Amino acid sequence: MRWTGALLAVARKELVDGIRDRRSLVTLVFSALLTPLLLGVMLTSTAGSARGAEDLTLPVVGAEHAPDFVQWLGQQTGVKIVPGPADPEQAVLDRQEDLVLIIEDDFMVRMGRAQTADLKLVTESTRERARPKIARVRALVGGYAGQLASLRLIARGVAPGIAQPIRLEDVEVSSSQARLATLLSFLPLLLVIAGLVGSMQIAIDSTAGERERGSLEPLLLNPVPRWVLAAGKWLAASALGCASVVLSLIITVNVLRRIPWHDLGIRFRVSDGELFSLLLLILPLALFLAAMVLFASTFARSFKEAQGYLGMLMLLPMLPGMLATFYPLSRRPWLAPVPVLGQYALASDVLGGQPPGAWLFLLAGVSALACAVLLVWLTARAMSRERIIFGR
């Protein structure tokens, strides 16, 4: 092609210029690293507290007042009874203990009279990681009480079912894979952010930055059509955007593979095929995002001004991703041709273990690319405006 040389020259120059900008590289690596690591820490600690509920160490004050009950507790799987602290409330406040069970000294007396005996569970409700433990203790106490109630009724010649008019049973239908998908619904959002952050620096610097330095006018004096310049800048921004997406995905997957999923009751299984599908989905989107930032920044007179615009613009592709965490976009293939939304929808199907057809991937990719090309063309047109060339 006639303009290939000039196109590559522009792309190469912008890449060299962008990579020499330490600020941009630091942002890129930082954003690619930070989010997955943060996420890993979060999920690992959730897994830790779930394990804490299964292997429950329960401090009990006044165990001697209810030897039968305490013995029963100690026999339940994973439960270990330890003597409680002298001042239970202070110990929980000081975070020495997550919870303490207190048995009143009239426990046996009231039991013997078939009255209601009191237990106290000292907790601190703001402590997130203590919640699974509290739930477990409640369930254990409830179970013991239920057994006793049945025995008392039987002893009085009453069928236990009389006192339990309704029984609720949970029937879990979501597959382990679907539960994993809910947990992984942040992944497309993460990759979209990575694409934006990766391409942003070059996209801004090669448009708004070019205007700020006054280098746009000399650049446009070269006998090269505007679309070639715009496309070269777009290629450079896209290259870094895609690199950022790939880097981010590699790091995230490696972090996720190290999380103790079995403690969360989930089998983590993301195949290489699924990761590849995810990349095929997000990379064309990264090209679209680069074009979007490029176009918007062309209207800014300086780097700072562009960052101001983009602060708002960035929300646009991120919002559906955040919403998708609450309202899953899965099983909505008609969204495919809408850039951003389509990618979120298809990605949640991929991660949900129900990969959509190849033609949907193609549709989403072609649509994102077409929108990107349109934006690059609009950028080229904006670069011919006198107000943009000379307005500083």
Next chain:
Amino acid sequence: MIAIDGLQKRFGDVLAVRGVHLTAKDGTVTGLLGPNGAGKTTTLRMLSGLMRPDAGTIRVDDVDVVADPVGAQRVMGQLPDSRGLYPRLTAREHIEYFAQLHGLSRAVTKERAARLITRLGLETIADRRVAGFSQGERTKVALARALVHQPRNVILDEPTNGLDVMSTRAMREVIRGLRDDGCCVMFSSHIMQEVSALCDRIVVIADGRVVADGTPDDLRAQTDRDNLEDAFVLLAGLEHDHGASA
């Protein structure tokens, strides 16, 4: 060869350029002289093809700039009002970038860059990033990249603006060299000494119009002043002791 005829440009209510006519021949240095705000830069921007005139024609080596700006840019080298360098690129990279945009081959690019670096005395700083360059060094880099495709028509907007004595001298040498090579050199200035030291022909612009056009001697004769600066002040209508000069 540059031929401008009946050029007009309006910004809102202001008619910045109102009918500029001029011709700049090959092998001569033509100075565009005028006070600040006279319309020099606007005229040069229209000549560069980046600004569309409201009326009039511009031809560079018989290429119509308005109809075929890209074709005209191929035969022009321009040092625009804003030098606009990239702080993270070296001087050599600047020159090579523009050479590639002009479609020069890799070998020619290397050779031209090396020659321009020698010609403009940039040898010691050629491979340094331009972030720390002085005003004179920046202007040289901007000039070098404007000349990399060996244009027959060279247009310089205030080329000696902000330069010290040595840099100014070097710039004058380059301009004379281009003229001796047979180029059509056109530059704008509001400094009388610049124009009188270099120009074979002077076009005085004031208030968006050409008010005088000729050799330095013509202008002195036309205004009956021995001093070119007095002639300029009179022609540009900067003093109102002499009514209608246009």
